[in-house]
Amino acid sequence: MARVGGFSSQRYPVAHVATMCGGFVMRQGSQLVEDVQIDSRLCSRGSLFFALPGAHADGVSYVGKAALLGCSAVVVSHADTTRALEMVGSYPCAVIAVRDTLSALQTLAREYRKLFAQVTAVGITGSCGKSTTKEAIAAITSTLGNTVKTPGNLNSEIGLPLSILQLQGDTRYGIFELGIDHVGEMDRMVSMLKPDIGLLTNIGISHLEKFNSRATILAEKGKLFHPAMQMGFVSEDCPFAKVLEMRSKLSLKRYGMGDIQAVDKGLDGWDLTFEGERFHVNCVGKHLLSDVFGAIQVGLALGADKADIAQGLEGFLPMQGRSYVHKSGVTIIDDSYNASLDSTTSILGYLAGLKWKGSKKVVLGSMKELGKESRGAHAKVARQLFASPMGNTYLYGPEMKGAYDLLRQLGYASPLFYTDDFSELEQSIVEKTRCGDLYLLKASRSMAMERLIPSISQAG
Template sequence: MNAYQRIANSNLTAAEIAGLCNAICLRPNGRTITSVELDSRQCGNGSLFFALKGEKTDGSAFLSDVDAKQAAAVVVSEEHVAKALSSFSGSVLVVKNVKESLHALAKSYAKRYGQVTNIGVTGSCGKSTTKEAIAKIASVLGPTAKTPGNLNSEYGLPLSMFALDGQTRYGVFEMGIDHVGEMDRMVDMLQPSIALVTNIGLSHVEKMGSPRIIAEQKARIFHTGLQAGFVSEACHYQQVLQKQARMPLIRYALSDIQARDLGLQGWEITYQGIQFRVRSVGRHLLEDVVGAIKVGQYLGADREQIATALEGFEPMDGRSFVHQSKVTIVDDSYNANPDSTTSILNYLSSLSWRGTKKVVLGPMKELGSLSPQAHRKVGMTLAATSFQKAYLYGREMEETARNLRRYGYRGHVVYTKDFEELEHVVHAQTREGDLFLLKASRSVAMERLIPSIRSATDRRRVHYA
C-alpha cells in the first residue's frame, strides 16, 4: 500500500464508505478498508477497487483477479452488478458512475479533516517543482500531505487526497488538466484554500483548442471561497486569470529574491538577508522556488524557516534533475513544450563546459495544428546554442531536423524515428566529459537512455571533443 492510499487511518468499512460516495452496498461486512486502488494489479488485502472504464479496458474485467488478492470491496456501475456478485466474494458497492463516485468519496473524505489548509498548484509546467518546494516549507510548520509523483489528474488527485488524516495541517496538491471541465471537477473535490498558477503555455492545446482556453480553464482554480491566489509575473495570461479570480492575485517574480547562479550545482539564494542553496537548474525552476517562498510567507513561515526548509532542495527526477558521473546528464524528460524547451536550451547553452555539449530532443506532444510551428521554433533556438551534437527523435522532430541547417546550426545532427537506433547512436558516440540534455514529452520516456549513456564510458578513456 502506498502512503497516499492510507485510508486505513480512518477505519472505514465498505458500508460506511458507501454513504460517502453515493453507493449502495451489497454484502456489507466489518472489514476495514486499507487502501483505494484504480489498478487491479495493485490490490491487496483490504483494498477498495474502483472498476473504472478506460479507453482500452474496463476495470470490471478484472474482478476475479481482485478477489484473488483479497480485496475487501469493489465499486462497479449498475450494468456490472450481476458480474460483480458472481465473481467477487467481498462487498459490492453499486453506483451510476464509477468516476463520479471516486470524486464524491475524495470530497467527502477531505471534509472529515476541516483543520487542513489545502493548497492547489496548476500551470503548464513547473507544477511538480513548485508543489515539492511548498510542501518542504509547509512541513516545517506542521504535518503535510502532498501529491506523490505525478498523480495530478482527476484520477490521481483523489488518490493523493487519501493521504490526509487527523494529524495533517497542510495538503499540497498538483491539479493538472488536459481537457475542458476537468478543473471544475478537481476544484469541487479539493476546494483548495490557496491556489497558485505557475504559467500558461501550449501544453494540451490539441485538446483544449487555444492557449486562451487553457488559461481560462486553469483560472478556474481561483474559485469562490478561495483565501489567496498566486500567479507568476512571467505568466502572459495574468489578465485572464485575474478576471476569474474573486480577489487580487498575489504576484511573484525573480526580483523577489537575489540569486547567484552556481551552474549545475543550482543557485545560491538570498531571501530577506538569509542565504541558502537549492539544486534546481535553470531560471524556470528558480522561479518555481520563488513561488513556493511567497506561498510559505503567506502561510506564516519566517525567513529562517523558509531557508531551513529549502536548503539543498532539488527537483524530482525528470525536472532538470542532474545525474553526475563520468558523463553529466540533465534529465528534463518529464515534459516538454516550446517555452520549457527554449528555456533549458538557452540556459545550458550559456553554461561554461570543458567537454562536448550534446542534446537529445524528442517530440512535444498534444500541440495540434501548432506542432510544426513549435518544432521549427525549437530548431531556431537550438541553432543559436552552443550544443555541438544534436540527436533528434520522433516524427514531430523531423520538422526540426529539416530546418536546422537552414537556421545556421553547425554541429553534428542525427535524426531518427526509431528509438533503438537513437539509443545505439547515442551510446556509441558518448565520451567521458560529455554534457547531455534529455528533453521530450512524458509519453516518450526519454529517460530510458540514461542507463545506456552512463554505461557507455565504462571502458573508454577520458576524451574531450
C-alpha cells in the same frame, strides 16, 4: 509496488463508504475499508478497489483478482454488478454499485476532504512547473506542521482524489498538483479539493490539441481561483494576471525574485539569500528557480518565517525528470518528464550559456499534444538550436522531423541526427558518447527519453 491511495489511519464500514461515494451495497462484507486502490495488484486485506474504465481493459475484469487478494469491497458500475458478483464468488468481499466509478471516486474524495477542516489546502496548476512548485511548497510547510502532498505525478482527475485520500487527523497542510488536459476537468478538481490557496505557474500551449486554443487553456486553468479561495498567486511574468483577476474576482498576488539574491552555481544549483538567511537549492535553470520563488511566497502567506524557508529549502532537489542532474563520467540533465515550448526553449537557453569544458549534446524528442501549433513550436526550437549550436544534436520522433529538415535547410553547423526509431537513436548516441560529455534529455512524457540514461552513463 507502493500503494498510492488510502484512508491513511482511518477505517470505515463498507456501508459508510458506499454512502460517501454515492453508491449502494449490493453484497455485504464484514471487513472494514482501510485504503483505496485502482490497481488490483496493490490490493490487500482492507482495500477498496475502484474498477475504473481503461483504454484497453475495464477495471471490472480485475475484480476477481482484487477479491482473491483480500479486498474488503469493490466499486463497480450498475451495468457491471452481475458480472462483479460472479467474479467475487465465495470471497468475503463486498460489492458496491455506482452510476459511474470515476465520478464515485471523486465524490468519495470530496466527502473525505470535508472531514478535515483543519487542513489548509494549496492547489497548483499551470502549463509547466507544477511539480517543482508543489515539492518546494511542501518542503517549506513540512517545517510548520504535518504535510500531505501529491505523490509523484498523481495530478489528474484520477490522481487527485487518491492524493486527497492521504489526509489524516493530524495533517495541517495539503499541497496538491492539479494537471488538466481537457475542458471541465478543473471544475471537478476544484469541487473535490476546494483549495484555500491557489498558484498558477504559467499559461503555455501544453495540451493545445485537446483545448484547441490558448484562450481555452487560460479559461480552464483559471478556474483554480474559485470564489471561496482565500488567496491566489501568479507569476509576475504571466501576461494574463489581470484577466485572471477579472474572471475570478480575486486580487492575485504576483511572485518573482523580489528581495531574494541568487548566485548561479551551474549544474550545482543556486545559492540563495532571503532576508539574511542563506541556503542552497539544487535546481538547474531559471525556470525551476522561478518555481522556488513562488513556493517562498506561498510559504510566507502560510506563516513561515525566513528561518523556516531556509530550513525547508536547504538542499532542495527537483523530482526525477525535471532538470534532474545525473553525475558520472557523463553528466546528464534529465528533463524528460515532459516538454512544452516554454520549458524546452528555457532549458536550451540555459544550456547554451552554461560553461562546460567537454562537449554539450542535446537529445530532443517530440513535444506532443500541441495541435495546430505543433509545427511552429518545433520550428522555433530548431531556430533556437541554429542560433546556439551544440556539440551533437539528436532529434527523435515524428514531430521533430520538421525541426531536423529546417536545421539542414539553414545549414546547421553541428553534427545532426534524426530518427523515429529508439534503438537507432540509442545506438548512435552510445557510439559518440565520451567521458566528460554533457547531455540534455528533453521530450514529452510519452517519448520515455529516460530510457537513455543507463546506456549513456555506461558509455562514458
